[in-house]
Amino acid sequence: MTIGDRLKQVRQKAGLKQRDMAALFGLKLPGYNRIEKDKVNLTLEHLITLKKEFGISFDWLITGEGDKSEIDGFGEFTVNIKQMLSDMEKDAGFMHGILSHYHLLKQLRSKGQEKKEFKREVKNR
Numbered sequence: 001m002t003i004g005d006r007l008k009q010v011r012q013k014a015g016l017k018q019r020d021m022a023a024l025f026g027l028k029l030p031g032y033n034r035i036e037k038d039k040v041n042l043t044l045e046h047l048i049t050l051k052k053e054f055g056i057s058f059d060w061l062i063t064g065e066g067d068k069s070e071i072d073g074f075g076e077f078t079v080n081i082k083q084m085l086s087d088m089e090k091d092a093g094f095m096h097g098i099l100s101h102y103h104l105l106k107q108l109r110s111k112g113q114e115k116k117e118f119k120r121e122v123k124n125r
Helices: 001-011 018-023 027-036 043-055 058-062 074-108 115-124
Strands: none
Touching: 001 018, 001 027, 001 043, 001 115, 018 027, 018 043, 043 058
């Protein structure tokens, strides 16, 4: 396995696309792609960025030996983050529904409409 292969593995585990990594390194997509294909070497700045952003061990990235990450459970960490974001999106959708019904209730009350009409309006939504 080459440095480029290990870099690709890190990127995929983090759920990032090549353009995301290119932006992280301050490169254009073709420049990053050449690094991942082992046509261009990582710079010291790139190595520091990988260590800072992902906790990647220099030894593992360069030689393939030792622990991959200095952060325990790197893969689990990114999966947990994605799950938390998914849960937050669901919660936001739920809250949006509650707020919609609340605003509808305020509108109906301000128009002086009765409960029956409110229930019918909510049911139709």
